[in-house]
Amino acid sequence: MGFPRSVEALVRELEKLPGIGRRSAERLALHILKLPHPEAVALARAIRDARVETRRCVDCKNVTDAERCEICADPERASSTLLVVEDPRDVEAFERAGVHRGRYHVLMGALNPSDGVEPRHLGIEELVARVRAGGIEELVLALDPDFEGDGTALVLAEALRPTGIKITRLARGIPAGSSIEHLNRAVLQDALEGRRPLL
Ligand SMILES: [Zn+2]
Numbered sequence: 001m002g003f004p005r006s007v008e009a010l011v012r013e014l015e016k017l018p019g020i021g022r023r024s025a026e027r028l029a030l031h032i033l034k035l036p037h038p039e040a041v042a043l044a045r046a047i048r049d050a051r052v053e054t055r056r057c058v059d060c061k062n063v064t065d066a067e068r069c070e071i072c073a074d075p076e077r078a079s080s081t082l083l084v085v086e087d088p089r090d091v092e093a094f095e096r097a098g099v100h101r102g103r104y105h106v107l108m109g110a111l112n113p114s115d116g117v118e119p120r121h122l123g124i125e126e127l128v129a130r131v132r133a134g135g136i137e138e139l140v141l142a143l144d145p146d147f148e149g150d151g152t153a154l155v156l157a158e159a160l161r162p163t164g165i166k167i168t169r170l171a172r173g174i175p176a177g178s179s180i181e182h183l184n185r186a187v188l189q190d191a192l193e194g195r196r197p198l199l
Contacts, residue, residue, distance in 0.1 A: 007033065059130070061123055062106040063088050071095075071103060078102040080137040084127070084156065086110045086144060089181035094142070097185035099192055105130065105139075110148035111155055122152065124159045131163045140195055141169040145176050157198050168195040 003011065007029055014025035032040055056062070057069035064070075071077060071091070081102040085091055086109060094100045107122040131139070141156060143149035157167055171194030180188075 003029075056108075057106075060104045060106055061108065061126065062091055062104065079135050081140060082130075082136050082138070083140050083142050085142045085180065086149070086152070087181075090142060093181045093183060094188060097183075097188045099185065099189045107152070110143060111151040112148045117148075119155050119159070122155075124156060127156070128159055128163060131160060131165050136165065138166045138168060140192065141167065141198060142180060142192075143169070144179050145170075153198065167198040169198045170195050 002008065003026075010029045010032065011022070011025045014020055014028050015022055017025075020028070032043065035043070054063050054065050055067075057064045057072055058067055059072040060069060062069050062071070066073070078101055081100075082105050083094060083100050083102060084105045084107065085094070086107055088106060088108075091104050091106060094104075105127055107124075107127075109117050109122055111117055111119065111122065130136070139156075139160065141153050143152050153169055160167060170191040183191075
């Protein structure tokens with residue numbers, strides 16, 4: 001009974017991915033087994049390359065293949081307003097919308113104790129250090145309007161209070177429970193312009 005050991009190992013790895021349960025992991029594993037050999041190898045190589053050949057930008061912590069990402073390396077970017085986002089897809093959303101000409105800080109997640117994401121996983125100390133280094137006048141928290149985003153905003157505000165930095169949060173025009181990454185230009189622009197002080 002059961003899968004051969006190598007297939008079982010694949011199922012177990014897939015099961016660790018977010019939103020993938022045992023049954024989905026089995027379905028994906030069986031799909032991979034049916035792929036032509038070169039395609040399966042290409043998938044494995046793509047996973048390896050994406051993980052091994054990227055790193056976190058020294059300034060904004062976004063995923064990049066250089067020491068400093070393109071946005072942080074761009075001298076034309078204003079550094080006074082920092083948009084704090086949950087993940088790289090949010091940076092993409094704001095860049096696509098073209099509504100923010102400043103820089104970013106990427107947390108790579110939001111607080112989620114039941115999923116094991118605690119404050120120490122979000123690099124909050126690095127953000128505090130970046131603020132303390134100077135040159136930043138305002139932090140705009142562009143976090144998703146959900147339970148995790150709200151909790152993250154509170155923890156950030158608390159950690160940053162001693163720095164005296166101005167902190168705002170995107171306006172509540174964003175539908176509750178939605179994700180920043182899926183919002184269109186008009187909504188993002190309204191949310192940014194209507195941002196409200198958090199501290
Ligand atoms: Zn960067």
